[in-house]
Amino acid sequence: MTDTRPLYLHPDRLLPADPAVRAIARTLYQSVADLPIVSPHGHTDPSWFAGNAHFGNATDLLLVPDHYVFRMLYSQGVPMEALGVRNPDADPREAWRLFAQRYHLFRGTPSRMWLDWVFAEAFGIDVRLDAGTADHYFDSITQTLATDAFRPRALFERYNIEVIATTESPLDTLEHHAAIRASGWRGKVVTAYRPDPVVDPDFDGFHDNLATFSDLTGQDCLSWDGYLAAHRQRRAFFASMGATSTDHGHPTALTADLPRTEAEALFRRVSTGAADPADAELFRAQMLTEMAAMSVDDGLVMQIHPGAFRNHNAAVHQRFGRDKGADIPTRTEYVRALKPLLDRFGNDDTLSIILFTLDESVYARELAPLAGHYPCLKLGPAWWFHDSPEGMRRFRRMTTETAGFYNTVGFNDDTRAFLSIPARHDVARRIDCGFLAELVTEHRIEDWEAAELAQDLSYNLAKRAYRL
Amino acid sequence: MTDTRPLYLHPDRLLPADPAVRAIARTLYQSVADLPIVSPHGHTDPSWFAGNAHFGNATDLLLVPDHYVFRMLYSQGVPMEALGVRNPDADPREAWRLFAQRYHLFRGTPSRMWLDWVFAEAFGIDVRLDAGTADHYFDSITQTLATDAFRPRALFERYNIEVIATTESPLDTLEHHAAIRASGWRGKVVTAYRPDPVVDPDFDGFHDNLATFSDLTGQDCLSWDGYLAAHRQRRAFFASMGATSTDHGHPTALTADLPRTEAEALFRRVSTGAADPADAELFRAQMLTEMAAMSVDDGLVMQIHPGAFRNHNAAVHQRFGRDKGADIPTRTEYVRALKPLLDRFGNDDTLSIILFTLDESVYARELAPLAGHYPCLKLGPAWWFHDSPEGMRRFRRMTTETAGFYNTVGFNDDTRAFLSIPARHDVARRIDCGFLAELVTEHRIEDWEAAELAQDLSYNLAKRAYRL
Amino acid sequence: MTDTRPLYLHPDRLLPADPAVRAIARTLYQSVADLPIVSPHGHTDPSWFAGNAHFGNATDLLLVPDHYVFRMLYSQGVPMEALGVRNPDADPREAWRLFAQRYHLFRGTPSRMWLDWVFAEAFGIDVRLDAGTADHYFDSITQTLATDAFRPRALFERYNIEVIATTESPLDTLEHHAAIRASGWRGKVVTAYRPDPVVDPDFDGFHDNLATFSDLTGQDCLSWDGYLAAHRQRRAFFASMGATSTDHGHPTALTADLPRTEAEALFRRVSTGAADPADAELFRAQMLTEMAAMSVDDGLVMQIHPGAFRNHNAAVHQRFGRDKGADIPTRTEYVRALKPLLDRFGNDDTLSIILFTLDESVYARELAPLAGHYPCLKLGPAWWFHDSPEGMRRFRRMTTETAGFYNTVGFNDDTRAFLSIPARHDVARRIDCGFLAELVTEHRIEDWEAAELAQDLSYNLAKRAYRL
Known part of the structure; x- marks a missing residue:
């Protein structure tokens, strides 16, 4: 794969720009980065934890259920059907490609930060998502989801x-x-x-x-x-x-x-x-x-x-x-x-x-x-x-x-x-x-x-x- | 008194973090820090200046009349009666202790900035207010208020x-x-x-x-x-x-x-x-x-x-x-x-x-x-x-x-x-x-x-x- | 002309204060500074481009048509008539002087940024506008407007x-x-x-x-x-x-x-x-x-x-x-x-x-x-x-x-x-x-x-x- 851009989560991301403030923020962050997660309000599906079944493919996990993602794509003219929303006939790989081609739409949004974290940290992907890497992403995420660790x-x-x-x-x-x-x-x-x-x-x-x-x-x-x-x-x-x-x-x-x-x-x-x-x-x-x-x-x-x-x-x-x-x-x-x-x-x-x-x-x-x-x-x-x-x-x-x-x-x-x-x-x-x-x-x-x-x-x- | 934290008003407090901006701000501030105070709108009691009587104790001066202070304490479950609000039977020292034990509630609020100024600059106190220093504060402020300079x-x-x-x-x-x-x-x-x-x-x-x-x-x-x-x-x-x-x-x-x-x-x-x-x-x-x-x-x-x-x-x-x-x-x-x-x-x-x-x-x-x-x-x-x-x-x-x-x-x-x-x-x-x-x-x-x-x-x- | 302050548009104006951010911003700005202007919504007068006649004097061009400018002067007690608004009898030079004497009112406003740009960049003026430079401005702008380049x-x-x-x-x-x-x-x-x-x-x-x-x-x-x-x-x-x-x-x-x-x-x-x-x-x-x-x-x-x-x-x-x-x-x-x-x-x-x-x-x-x-x-x-x-x-x-x-x-x-x-x-x-x-x-x-x-x-x- 050539011409790809590296995906890298900078350790100082989201910390204030000023060097003195950033240094203090970094120290504070390091002291809490590994604290357990308390998630007192959310909408995960308890059947996941009851059944402990594998998640499906990349599109099923990351695209179809995330209204932050498909609302943005929809606002730029992508039909929801094509993304697989309420459409079991959609090809998940094609849906993923539509998303990947338009990943630049998310620049400056929190979805971009969360997704890059998921790609890099959860799935260990080291190239950025775009049209050229769409299939690599789809395959790699889908294969990883089939493992017990996921x-x-x-x-x-x-x-x-x-x-x-x-x-x-x-x-x-x-x-x-x-x-x-x-x-x-x-x-x-x-x-x-x-x-x-x-x-x-x-x-x-x-x-x-x-x-x-x-x-x-x-x-x-x-x-x-x-x-x-x-x-x-x-x-x-x-x-x-x-x-x-x-x-x-x-x-x-x-x-x-x-x-x-x-x-x-x-x-x-x-x-x-x-x-x-x-x-x-x-x-x-x-x-x-x-x-x-x-x-x-x-x-x-x-x-x-x-x-x-x-x-x-x-x-x-x-x-x-x-x-x-x-x-x-x-x-x-x-x-x-x-x-x-x-x-x-x-x-x-x-x-x-x-x-x-x-x-x-x-x-x-x-x-x-x-x-x-x-x-x-x-x-x-x-x-x-x-x-x-x-x-x-x-x-x-x-x-x-x-x-x-x-x-x-x-x-x-x-x-x-x-x-x-x-x-x-x-x-x-x-x-x-x-x-x-x-x-x-x-x-x-x-x-x-x-x-x-x-x-x-x-x-x-x-x-x-x-x-x- | 052991285990106390020093109280110190940093000369650069509230000035912007960036060093270049702060340097300019400091120079500007120094040029106005000592200008006379013009207070064209407020609610001080003219009888203070007419009678020129001593203020009472720390609680009477700083806690009971300040709704910024007692509203915050009340929001965290402290009864107003216990603070002496409309309650002449409250023990002012006990009220002060309730306040001192909860002084952390004011972190990030302007009350904290104003009060620390009063403590350090007006009363010359050099330790932070907390449960351990409550009595020191109460006594020291109350004694100082009895002097003619106050x-x-x-x-x-x-x-x-x-x-x-x-x-x-x-x-x-x-x-x-x-x-x-x-x-x-x-x-x-x-x-x-x-x-x-x-x-x-x-x-x-x-x-x-x-x-x-x-x-x-x-x-x-x-x-x-x-x-x-x-x-x-x-x-x-x-x-x-x-x-x-x-x-x-x-x-x-x-x-x-x-x-x-x-x-x-x-x-x-x-x-x-x-x-x-x-x-x-x-x-x-x-x-x-x-x-x-x-x-x-x-x-x-x-x-x-x-x-x-x-x-x-x-x-x-x-x-x-x-x-x-x-x-x-x-x-x-x-x-x-x-x-x-x-x-x-x-x-x-x-x-x-x-x-x-x-x-x-x-x-x-x-x-x-x-x-x-x-x-x-x-x-x-x-x-x-x-x-x-x-x-x-x-x-x-x-x-x-x-x-x-x-x-x-x-x-x-x-x-x-x-x-x-x-x-x-x-x-x-x-x-x-x-x-x-x-x-x-x-x-x-x-x-x-x-x-x-x-x-x-x-x-x-x-x-x-x-x-x- | 003595006692005048220099007018100088700093190349880094409006870029963020932090040096690292500013350096990135400067590079970005340099890459777009000379792009053509696309102005898809505005209220210029098409007769200007049809007739291509010279603009009039400084007051006619910069003061009378700009409600950002005369609203501020009016808010501080200057009658609009005196500025020439709907008043053909007003002396444009006198109107300009009223404006120049009060140019400090615009400190911190975008009008001040735009006007300084016009003065320095369009008209090549190198002293600041104030009471002392009012006539210099009026004459210099008015003369320049009479040239074909304007x-x-x-x-x-x-x-x-x-x-x-x-x-x-x-x-x-x-x-x-x-x-x-x-x-x-x-x-x-x-x-x-x-x-x-x-x-x-x-x-x-x-x-x-x-x-x-x-x-x-x-x-x-x-x-x-x-x-x-x-x-x-x-x-x-x-x-x-x-x-x-x-x-x-x-x-x-x-x-x-x-x-x-x-x-x-x-x-x-x-x-x-x-x-x-x-x-x-x-x-x-x-x-x-x-x-x-x-x-x-x-x-x-x-x-x-x-x-x-x-x-x-x-x-x-x-x-x-x-x-x-x-x-x-x-x-x-x-x-x-x-x-x-x-x-x-x-x-x-x-x-x-x-x-x-x-x-x-x-x-x-x-x-x-x-x-x-x-x-x-x-x-x-x-x-x-x-x-x-x-x-x-x-x-x-x-x-x-x-x-x-x-x-x-x-x-x-x-x-x-x-x-x-x-x-x-x-x-x-x-x-x-x-x-x-x-x-x-x-x-x-x-x-x-x-x-x-x-x-x-x-x-x-x-x-x-x-x-x-």
Whole structure:
């Protein structure tokens, strides 16, 4: 193979340019680079660890499931069908070639950083991906995936994952989690309770889901009391399978605290299909407060992830389904939205709520002041589109001065791309160490404080915040 | 005392990391470090300077009155009662220990920079605050406060304060200001006219305040004409006690310019308690324009500070009262909101209005374009949560290119924490000099221009903008 | 002339401060500094190139037409009349002196960078502008403008402009463009189709414009079909005069896709003067979708420039007319606003829409995710108030990680100040090379990738995106 460019991960990548700052950042990074990975929020598939089957080919593993990758290719005119998205007839090698030819599109994106890490570090490839090396990549990755060292449990151990949380619907039987436990394998894979399918009246199949919820729990989930009891029951079951948290992906951060009779009447409209959009929004709002009440009782940490306009592209949604890269962030308000919940539970420090946002304009204006006051609130890391070097820097610069570091919760990878997990944690550790090094160089903190903080941001805070 | 860490204020703290930039910044900073402090907007207590009594103990001086400090401790589960907030039974030494044990929570915050300055520079302490040094700090600060060198007037002189403005309600008798003047002491302490208690129908005690306003002025403050005349009278009195400015802390920036009959009818509803929330908002809006009209006549500079959701935490408000750290910024609109006032007075360059914001998204989008056009508008400095190194940098980066430096007004400390005043001005001077040094290094301005600007930003602009 | 300060454009201006980053940036910049200028969007006057007459004096060329300059002077109390704005009686030399005395107001602004470039590079002046050099400047510039080397075509060639687009109303006869073509001069000057005068019911003279539109096209522009046919006809004429794009300057980004009968009824209200403000907004929204439909047919690239509150200062608008520096940006929403258009055409990759914004809070939140998914969308460069060093850096930092570089379109100068065109492109190239150099130094891209990107951002992307 001639005319290829070397692929090389520079040991100082993502550390600040200034030599003095970089030297401090490097020392800090070296002190945390090998810490175990705590992954308290993500979307890996527990069946991987239960079945421990080989992953398929390069395209199946790295292209088809990664909406960061195919959204960019789609934006530049590549049909998703050609990439194999919802198209079993696509030739994976041809799909990989389409990707390889356009790898320059990812310059400056976090996908490029994560993928290069996977190529070089996980697969040991030493040439850059482009049209000329496409087949070499495809063959080499696909062959490596067939080895035992690349089965899910081996990778879990190889990357020193101390604990990983997956995310399941209340309707999930958690059979894969049960199988993992029964298998005797010592990897710690826990679930998290994500009730959107039975909480969001706009969720596909909501009414069928309520029926299933009844069947599964033996509760009458068309009555308000039965519905709440079913949640309590499933939460207890999830907790028994290791869950320490719940996750709520609402369009807005709205909360409500209705009198019981109003809540019951609202649920009647929602559960009978008589709800209008305002009812649906109010019901989601009320359910955040109900979930907070249950968290006060059962200790599950509550995660609120608002602000995505899901499935914005109607044609893509219809053809390819959910999660196909057409979720777009929207402006999100927290101060008035959270007040009903906070008026009821805001001063209860047994409750722990982790707030995320896709709207960076609220970091300094709303989230840091809220988290810097209310005992129950903490800030989740830079999320989704903002889980990137510049995005993480903005997060630290805009939240630290008001909320401090200790009202934040370390890093979440939030991904379904398994091999990107170590890559993402590595990026986060580098960026945080760079930020700390800047504070040291400007004499805003001492070097020994930065060293403590590096451990906290990379490991301790996530364990503590998620009660893991 | 063993195992203690040294406390040392590095002379280059807060200056940019790059050695070339830092060298320029250092030279600029040295040229302004010793300029007198002009403090045109703040909340110190004039009785300090009138009575010149000793401050109490460390907790009374540094912890209880500083909502930046106790909000952070509260967010991490420390009850405010235990810190002595609205609790005379709290043991100040125990409160100080709670604070000292958690001083790491402030890493990366401006409070940490200000407090370390106070500890090292004002009190000469040379070890860091932590659990082990808590008692040493408490005793040493408390003893020092008992000396004459730490009485209010001595500190005023020691820190080279040329002028300080306090903020009073129209209902205030200004007796402390009168006492200061009568005392023969030469420190310049002036008042500022903050009419919120008689302008905001939602202010606690608004109707009683109107009655007091009548008593104090001899005007019938339940009639629109009498009410306006009372304002004019009190403004004149405030001006006679040195006031050069007014201050308006509204929930939004809304202004209105109603026909006289409508304004009068609105005031009738407001003054008789028949106002709904929309009336209250409209009345505040109308009063900004009325205040502008009076400023055109009497020359008082007008400050508009909108955008805080006050007393967000209902339980904390009820138990501890106002100003307890639960004020949260909200999204704030200026372009449409200010138009009624600007349509009437915007081109009158005898009027001077200083705009502040808690919503940084308006810096480049709304405030800089408005101030870069309207003769009556200037921009106040980064305010409150944004009065911090990163906040100040964002302010300069996002306003300078459109509004220039000369539509800004220098620094305000806006504090009730007296000893933090020199610390805050020092931070502001360092950050501004760092920003100027970056412009010099990128050849965007010349070194001699930066030297002029450093003087302007540190001293001249505040004097000029506030007509001091 | 004594006591003057030298004017010198440092070769490293605007390059990052860090020496290692700067060295990389310098190399990148040198590789693109002399590339031809592609100016695909702007507001120069085609009569300049048609008539090739001398420009007038310094004030006429540099002060009166530049609202960046006179808005700043006006904000500091200089009457526009005194500067010669809409005042033929003003003495141009006196106007220039007013400007020169206040040139310090521009410190830190892009105007200062552009003007210094014009002074030093175009006019060869070697002393700084201030009160003492005002007359020297005025005389020297005015004399130089009288030379043949400073006639419009000579300047066009001297600054290596490969193509420039002007912007005309559908009612424009394009006679100047015809004259340029007929003249045999080889400079490429093309038009762009800006239909606001016949699309925006709130535009001054809208109804008269419809009548003229009918006269010009022979269509009945009071019927919906005739009106649309007239657009098609004028678009074809514009394309025949070189246009490759349309331009739409709406108050918001709202789009609509009404059924034909509703659209027709709406047009009836609008064209008969029966439209209320909501109708006007809906009509503009519908017309964006109609224009997109025509672009699918004729291939004209569509530019959407929303978010300015035009003529905010009522008194200035009344006295001086449009475009006098009182246009103020407003918060702008894209995600819901664009959905009707995108639902219809979003997946059609023959359509190309370039989005601009005055609201930087949407860069990372809305625009980059939209452009990083939809095949028809690309992002225009930092625009208007944000066409500045800090503004461009924010644009790159906030869009690249999600949209990549290849969903952006290179630089637009968007100016009516002819001599600032090379100055603005130079600033853009420097800032982009600085950004790329930072990515190289942090090992986020390779040096050879940065070299390719520098060419793309400076030249290739603009040609490709605008189909020039």
